Amino acid sequence: MDFEHILNELNDSQKQAVANYQGPSLIIAGAGSGKTKVLTVRIAYLIANGVQPWQILALTFTNKAAREMRERIGNLIGDQQARYLNMGTFHSIFAKILRMEADKIGHTSNYTIYDSSDSKSLIRKIIKDLHLDPDSYKQGAVLGRISKAKNNLVTAKAYANNDKLKQFDRETRMPDIYRIYQEYSKRCKQSDAMDFDDLLLNINILFRDNPDVASHYQNRFKYILVDEYQDTNLSQYIIVKKLSELHQNITVVGDDAQSIYSFRGAKIENILNFRNDYKDYKLFKLERNYRSTKNIVNAANSLIAKNKNQIQKKIYSEKDSGNKIKILRANTDIEEGYNVVSHIFDLSYGENYKYSDFAILYRTNSQSRIFEEALRKRNIPYKLYGGTSFYQRKEIKDLLSYLRVVVNPNDSEAIKRIINYPKRGIGATTVDKLETAAASQASSLWSILLNLHNFSSSFNAGTQKKLMGFVRFIQEKMTELGNLNAYDLAQKIAQDSGILKDLFLDKSPEGVSRYENIKELLNGINEFIETEKEQDPDAEVGLPKYLENVALLTDMDAKDDDIPKISLMTVHASKGLEYKNVFIVGVEQNLFPSQMSSGSEKEIEEERRLFYVAITRAEHNAIISYAMSRRKWGNFNMCNPSRFISEINPEFLDMPSNFNLIQKSANQESIFESFNEKPKGFSNFNKKSTNFGKFKSTKTSSFKNFKPDNAQNITLGMTVEHARFGLGKVIALEAEWPETKAEIDFKTSGKRQLLLKFAKLKIVE
């Protein structure tokens, strides 16, 4: 293979980082410096130099990154070769290894992966069972503590013996966390289930207790590459260290300035201390930013310079200066939504940008709603990443729970979800009795169900019959596991369980959309099978394979149509992505930086890195927006602009004329003064501000003054707005109020039938 021309496309430091592939390497890759390119070419180069693809282990942070890299490597060396690369997230790669070695750590190869909502509901149950006060033991906090312990390789047993941790728990009024942790681990094992953190912890335990297994994988993985190394936690660090022990061909890529996951145990020290771990390491710095204009890069540099703890580097851009970073000021959060959307509107028409050239980035998911509403109002298509994902929806989790139970009937969390859905007359008392029995036998719900005759005194004949019916249903589907592929079996289960019928009969708009979601999930399974077959035509794609995949999916991975859309996501989710125009919104004190991360300088530094990540997503324009007041939990709060705005060198900023005034009063904490001041129009940048005022007035009068009898006034041909489906035209009406049904042709989601008394429709015109 001729690599000459590929290498010649790289700059000097990139070339060095590709060609020196032996031994430990640290690649410091600044934002937009062509990191993915270097990684892909380096892997292709390894293969061109005789390394077998299956000897390469490449660990990424997201599935998406892995997929894209595999594709790009495929383009360089051919898909046939790229197929055999071990490339994926830590979680997905090691979940697969754990399937193969499951018996060595007390699981079966069909083990279930619990997502965080499974974990949370299990924790809630344990708190109850241990008679602990649910007010002092919040499930989220408890799970967080357990998660942190696991990421630091502290098992339940070790936790119980750790006085320091227990001391801390006493100080925070949760002295019994170690008991919850023990019980949680026990029940996970009984359910043959692992949570996300277990996947990494158990790999460590596997390697520790089975030197032959460890040695097998050490031999196999001759070359190891880790992307986003600054965001690895201790558990991941130890795995990587162990695996690279033999060959020492370890390459880590990262940027300490973009370390933003310490809240979930990531240790920036891993990248800072690489030099101590591997003494004869090679260091490569990629400092030229190919993504952004000079102004954006310089602004970001001036901000991150405020952080003390970092590896020295000079990120620079050879592009034009470009526009300064514009600062937008709004009086309220709602006005901020309109400001930003209006600005997007102007930019896209004025400068001919596509909607897919825009991203709105926020600190917390809850901020998305206001922008969604503003975008819908202007009929601008958008895509929301994160938040309640598709896979978290009730109906989806219900069907997935059936699939999980058929693959692993010991999965008690899944059984509890579906044992009475669709309704089969098995109520809470029955489930309670089953759980008590299971606890007394230290076994799963399923094993109680199988031995129901031993507990016949606890359940009356009718109940027993119903339970047996459920057991038979599951068993019947289990026998199909070998014959049917994932799609056919899932389809059959959806059908025979009555889920499809139940949702089909529910004609409320919610029911209709649930039905469609189930259809979409089934289509997704079918698609999964097809892509797997493309990779390997002989592969049997059964339910277990699908479930493993779906457990580790996020909605960043969802496929999408080709309609250009604005992207809405948290700053965390935007890492690794780039957009021509980036709006960073809600840039206020106590929001960004977050109130919860303002305690120590260390936390502030992480928030600053997060802000750095946000700015450096932009290629042409970065726009920062803040509001002077914002609704939180129902009531209004006054806000001040974020300290980060004033930490950027002002020569790269385009400030609103009234910013200084606000800053001053903010410092004096007399923000009310400036708030009450009447702004001169909505935005001093927007020429269409008259238009804009109109928008605002419709908005304020809409949902607030919404009359319940409004729906009765809907007539044929009206344009209406639905909270979820957006704008649509009424094309048919039938039956008398309150049974009136309307057929509405929605612009984005097509024709739908809605019952007027349920559908929250707003008359637009």
Place this chain on the structure above:
DNA sequence: GTATAAACACTTTTT
């Protein structure tokens, strides 16, 4: 056992 209403927590970020 089920359907409805009231109470409750939730908001920092995610594999």
Place this chain on the structure above:
DNA sequence: GTGTTTATAC
């Protein structure tokens, strides 16, 4: 304000 969990009546 929202979605989920518990209390109450049927």
